[in-house]
Amino acid sequence: MGVTHKKVERAKIYLSSLVPFFYTKFYRYYQGRKIFAYILGELIPVVMFLYLYSHIDYKKFLLLWLFFWSIYEIGYFINDCVSVKKENISSIRVENQFCKHLNIILIFRVIVVLLLLWNLYKIVPILKLLVISFFLMSVFYVHNKLVDYSYRFLTLVLLGVLKPMFILYFFDVDISKYIFIIFPTLIVKYLDYLFAKKISSLDIRNSRKHNFWLFTGWGFILVFIDLKMVFIFLPIYTQYNKIFIYQKVKNAF
Structure with a gap:
């Protein structure tokens, strides 16, 4: 049994270092519901936004998505192997075996980043890609360095945006529109973070009634602005209120 576990863990380490999003899948979104939440609440809305407000190039989208996760997960590596040791309320997500090989994993991941850059340089302005990547990594670096949770939530919200x-x-769209659509999710993530770090006693994730009225009210605001926004907001609304809606429907029958 122990040998099998070691082989599985070794395979997870190899895949996590080489394939973007696999680390997130294995160590962050390891539960099926978390993957479902990401797809419904984050991935589908972005695709819908591009489809409704721009011409979506699926090859460019896929390469950018892979590139984003290839560098974003570097922040996860540092957070879960280094920064977590400095936290008063730590969340151990990875086994020691992963962190023991962190330097090698980072080398492999840098190679993956460079390969993706090679595939992207003819598709997007490479200088802009490098600048925004540097900014993203800088925010994540500051986030990992901050120990005071009262300041850390600022970088958390910024990372969420x-x-x-x-x-x-890298698409011809008004990004401010999308940020406006997802604004309630930033509030929920912020409050959820405060609860997880024991700064606030309000468990917003499980306060389903609060979530329902927050997202319902926001949906009505979007109706009067642009119906396209409502369609994009629907999967987000469903993701954050699916349990509450299910319970209400179940009780009704």
């Missing part, structure tokens, strides 16, 4: 903006920046 940068995640969709990173891809949208």
